[in-house]
Amino acid sequence: MKKILIITGFLIGLAGMARADSWTQKTDFGGNTRYGAVGFSIGTKGYIGTGVNTFSGIYNDFWEWDQNNNTWTQKADVLGDPRNYAIGFSIGTKGYIGTGSNYHLMHYYNDFWEWDQTTNIWTLKSSFDGGARHLAVGFSIGTKGYIGTGSNATGYLNDFWEWDQASGSWTQKTDFPGGVRVFAVGFSIGTKGYIVTGIDFSTVHNDFWEWEQTTNSWVQKADFQGGARDGAIGFSIGNIGYIGTGGSLLNDFWAWNQVTNTWVQKSNFAGLGRHNSVGFSIGNKGYIGTGNDTGIIIPHFKDFWEYDPNAWAGINEVTNPIKTTLSPNPFSDKTTFTIAGNTSNASLHIFNIHGQKVKTIAVGNKKEVIVNRGDLAQGIYFYELQDATKEILATGKMVVE
Numbered sequence: 001m002k003k004i005l006i007i008t009g010f011l012i013g014l015a016g017m018a019r020a021d022s023w024t025q026k027t028d029f030g031g032n033t034r035y036g037a038v039g040f041s042i043g044t045k046g047y048i049g050t051g052v053n054t055f056s057g058i059y060n061d062f063w064e065w066d067q068n069n070n071t072w073t074q075k076a077d078v079l080g081d082p083r084n085y086a087i088g089f090s091i092g093t094k095g096y097i098g099t100g101s102n103y104h105l106m107h108y109y110n111d112f113w114e115w116d117q118t119t120n121i122w123t124l125k126s127s128f129d130g131g132a133r134h135l136a137v138g139f140s141i142g143t144k145g146y147i148g149t150g151s152n153a154t155g156y157l158n159d160f161w162e163w164d165q166a167s168g169s170w171t172q173k174t175d176f177p178g179g180v181r182v183f184a185v186g187f188s189i190g191t192k193g194y195i196v197t198g199i200d201f202s203t204v205h206n207d208f209w210e211w212e213q214t215t216n217s218w219v220q221k222a223d224f225q226g227g228a229r230d231g232a233i234g235f236s237i238g239n240i241g242y243i244g245t246g247g248s249l250l251n252d253f254w255a256w257n258q259v260t261n262t263w264v265q266k267s268n269f270a271g272l273g274r275h276n277s278v279g280f281s282i283g284n285k286g287y288i289g290t291g292n293d294t295g296i297i298i299p300h301f302k303d304f305w306e307y308d309p310n311a312w313a314g315i316n317e318v319t320n321p322i323k324t325t326l327s328p329n330p331f332s333d334k335t336t337f338t339i340a341g342n343t344s345n346a347s348l349h350i351f352n353i354h355g356q357k358v359k360t361i362a363v364g365n366k367k368e369v370i371v372n373r374g375d376l377a378q379g380i381y382f383y384e385l386q387d388a389t390k391e392i393l394a395t396g397k398m399v400v401e
Contacts, residue, residue: 020267021266021267021307021308021309021310022267022307022308023267023269023270023271023305023306023307023308024270024305024306024308025270025271025303025304025305025306026065026070026287026304026305026306027065027070027071027072027304028302028303028304029048029063029065029072029289029290029302029303029304030063030065030072030073030074031048031059031061031063031074031302032053032056032059032302033053033290033299033300033301033302034051034052034053034059034084034290034292034300034302035051035052035053035084035274035275035276035277035290035291035292035300035301036050036051036052036084036085036103036276036292037049037050037051037059037084037278037290038050038051038086038087038088038097038100038278039088039278039279039280039287039289040088040089040090040095040096040280041090041280041281041282041287042090042092042093042094042095042117043093043117043282044066044067044068044282044283045064045065045066045067045117045282046064046065046067046280046282046287047062047063047064047065047075047088047090047095047280048062048063048065048278048289048290049061049062049063049078049088049097050062050078050082050083050084050086050097050100051084051290052084052103053300054103054292054299054300055299057082057104058081058082058083058084058102058103058104059082059084060077060078060079060080060081060082060083061074061077061078062074062075062076062077062078062115063075065287065304067282067283067285075115075120076115076120076121076122078097078113078115078122079113079122079124080109080111080113080124081102081107081109082102083100083101083102083109083134084100084101084102084103084134085100085101085134085135086098086099086100086109086134087099087100087136087137087138087147088138089138089139089140089145089146090140091140091142091143091144091145091165092143092165093116093117093118094114094115094116094117094165095114095115095117096112096113096114096115096125096138096140096145096163097112097113097115098110098111098112098113098128098138098147099111099112099128099132099133099134099136099138099147099150100134101133101134101135106153108132108133108134108152108153109132109134110127110128110130110131110132110133111124111127111128112124112125112126112127112128112163113125125168126168126169126170128147128161128163128170129161129170129172130147130157130159130161130170130172131152132152133150133151133152133157134150134151134152134182135149135150135151135182135183136148136149136150136157136182137149137150137184137185137186137195138186139186139187139188139193139194140188141188141190141191141192141193141213142191142213143164143165143166144162144163144164144165144213145162145163145165146160146161146162146163146173146186146188146193146211147160147161147163148160148161148176148186148195149176149180149181149182149184149195149198150182151180151182155180156180156181156182156200156201157180158175158176158177158178158179158180158181159172159175159176160172160173160174160175160176160211161173173211173216174211174216174217174218176195176209176211176218177209177218177220178195178198178205178207178209178220179200180200180201181198181199181200181205182198182199182200182230183197183198183199183230183231183232183246183276184196184197184198184205184230185197185198185232185233185234185243185246186234187234187235187236187241188236189236189238189239189240189241189258190239190258190378191212191213191214192210192211192212192213192258193210193211193213194208194209194210194211194221194234194241195208195209195211196208196209196224196234196243197224197228197229197230197232197243197246198230199230203228204228204229204230204247205228206223206224206225206226206227206228206229207220207223207224208220208221208222208223208224208256209221221256221261222256222261222262222263224243224254224256224263225254225263225265226243226244226250226252226254226263226265227247228247229246229247229248229250230246230247230275231245231246231247231275231276232244232245232246232247232250232275233245233246233277233278233279233288234279235279235280235281235286235287236281237281237284237285237286237309237379237380238284238377238378238379238380238399238400239257239258239259239377239378239379240255240256240257240258240309240379241255241256241258242254242255242256242266242279242286242307242309243256244269244279244288245269245273245274245275245277245288245291246275247275248273249272249273249274249275249293249294250273250275251268251269251270251271251272251273251274252265252268252269253265253266253267253268253269253307254266255309259377266309269288269305269307270305271288271301271303271305272293272301273293274291274292274293274301275291275292275293276291276292277289277290277291277301278290278291283330283399284308284309284310284380284399285306285307285308286306286307286309287304287305287306287307288304288305288307289301289302289303289304289305290302290304309380310380310382310397322339322340322341322342322343322385322393322394323339323340323341323394324337324338324339324340324385324394324396325337325338325340326338326371326396326398329398329399330398330399330400330401331373331398331399331400331401332373332400332401333372333373334370334371334372334373335370335371335398336368336369336370336371337361337363337368337369337370337371337383338367338368339363339366339367339368339369339385339394340367341393342365343363343364343365343366343385343387343393344364344365344387344388345364345365345387345388346363346364346365346385346386346387346388346393347360347361347362347363347385347386348360348361348363348369348371348383348384348385348386349383349384349385349386350371350376350381350382350383350398351381351382351383351384352379352381358376358381359371359374359376363385371398373400376400377400378400378401379399379400380397380398380399380400381397381398381399381400382395382396382397382398383395383396383397383398
């Protein structure tokens with residue numbers, strides 16, 4: 001018998017399988033405890049480097065985490081001075097780290113470094129034209145990188161700059177309209193970049209702004225519903241942005257839908273509340289690690305956590321299951337849905353992560369069906385193979401790149 005489950009406020013038939021987000025602790029970060037570090041991902045690898053420990057100093061070490069085997073490997077140290085509160089992002093197989101400060105000397109930097117994943121070599125690139133600063137935001141869109149906001153010896157900033165990987169040059173873009181601030185969060189989805197939360201001289205913010213690369217224009221979006229805060233983390237998976245931690249050692253976690261411009265609270269971060277952590281995503285998983293609190297017993301962290309926005313928890317087996325496969329998965333243009341078993345007047349139904357049916361394909365008694373991306377946005381989807389009586393024969397997940 002087909003079950004209908006109520007999952008986070010909407011109905012979706014999943015043949016006795018519940019979908020819910022979850023946190024899993026992974027191997028601790030390979031370096032020392034720290035906060036104010038830099039993180040980004042390239043392929044199936046995540047990276048954390050630089051940062052500060054109040055008691056043991058400033059770091060320039062650089063570590064790689066392999067998603068496939070859950071292990072850390074130390075890579076070549078970041079060149080230039082050790083630093084904290086720098087920015088980092090990746091473009092293709094290259095990682096970038098720049099700006100930042102020396103916690104003890106209060107010296108600010110504007111140097112900008114490129115790391116090649118294939119050679120493990122750091123190369124100095126053109127210095128950031130916006131000037132030395134720390135506590136800025138950084139993210140990438142396509143072959144361009146972006147740095148904005150932050151502060152230097154003279155005050156807080158709201159300028160916004162684009163770095164072109166091809167030419168190695170910097171271009172100033174439209175200033176961030178939310179005003180000067182530090183400790184904000186930045187991430188990107190498609191051709192759009194986002195800056196949210198942060199603090200200026202005395203005001204903590206929860207406003208949320210979207211920058212469109214093609215028009216160089218900013219638009220204010222729905223305020224972050226978790227409340228004003230600084231020192232949070234953010235990343236994106238598909239067309240969903242995620243914000244969490246920060247503030248007064250918070251551990252709440254929120255998702256923003258780019259299509260509907262709405263916020264939904266998700267499962268709390270499973271580690272201790274913290275701020276000034278590192279966050280990034282790899283494929284359809286998110287990660288949070290390191291950070292600090294204000295305590296004496298555990299002032300800094302090195303734990304590392306994986307967030308799965310769509311974990312599957314089996315309740316009952318699917319009635320009359322039929323084995324199915326998708327290849328390739330993830331896919332960008334089309335994928336082949338293969339059925340190992342007999343079907344009659346079957347249909348394939350595809351749902352988005354909100355449980356809304358977005359596509360139906362007639363299968364009949366075919367063994368293979370081509371699923372074209374069509375108007376499906378980048379993101380995570382779920383499918384059900386149903387027979388003529390609407391009995392579910394198989395379920396699964398698909399990812400559109």
